[in-house]
Amino acid sequence: xxxxxxxxxxxxxxxxxxxxxxxxxxxxxxxxxxxxxxxxxxxxxxxxxxxxxxxxxxxxxxxxxxxxxxxxxxxxxxxxxxxxxxxxxxxxxxxxxxxxxxxxxxxxxxxxxxxxxxxxxxxxxxxxxxxxx
Numbered sequence: 001x002x003x004x005x006x007x008x009x010x011x012x013x014x015x016x017x018x019x020x021x022x023x024x025x026x027x028x029x030x031x032x033x034x035x036x037x038x039x040x041x042x043x044x045x046x047x048x049x050x051x052x053x054x055x056x057x058x059x060x061x062x063x064x065x066x067x068x069x070x071x072x073x074x075x076x077x078x079x080x081x082x083x084x085x086x087x088x089x090x091x092x093x094x095x096x097x098x099x100x101x102x103x104x105x106x107x108x109x110x111x112x113x114x115x116x117x118x119x120x121x122x123x124x125x126x127x128x129x130x131x132x133x
Contacts, residue, residue, distance in 0.1 A: 010036040011128055014055035016046040016072065017090070018064050022113070026059070029117055035124075043067030047075045050082045057127055059120075060107070062091040070105045077106030086127035090115070 013035045017023040027037045038053050040046040043064045050058060058076065062069035069089065076082045089102035092113040102110040109123045 010034060011056040012036045014038050014049055014053060014058045016040045017061045018042060043069060043072030046072045050076045050085060055085060057124060058085055058087045060087050060089055062089055073105045073107055086131055088123055
């Protein structure tokens with residue numbers, strides 16, 4: 001974790017979710033766990049914010065307007081500036097092959113909705129630890 005003005009900086013998570021209820025619930029839970037949360041409502045906004053906000057991790061819903069989560073992840077991972085940001089795919093459509101499709105798109109991990117917070121927090125912690133120098 002970085003240090004800002006003598007104290008440990010919060011890890012920043014970009015939450016990409018177009019459903020207001022899901023976004024509100026998950027963002028409040030992440031903030032309570034000590035993360036800074038910034039939000040994008042569609043895939044294009046996610047790609048722009050990944051570059052502008054420099055989050056430590058991205059939680060990417062796969063069913064998004066404008067650009068879906070699969071394509072948004074491909075664009076994030078194709079850019080030199082954002083490719084090292086870990087991405088966790090979130091999908092309500094847990095079907096055979098979705099995990100493989102997420103990994104092929106560049107996602108570092110995959111989780112399903114409804115969200116089981118302890119499981120998701122474990123994946124976030126593991127990816128953030130792996131990212132540390």
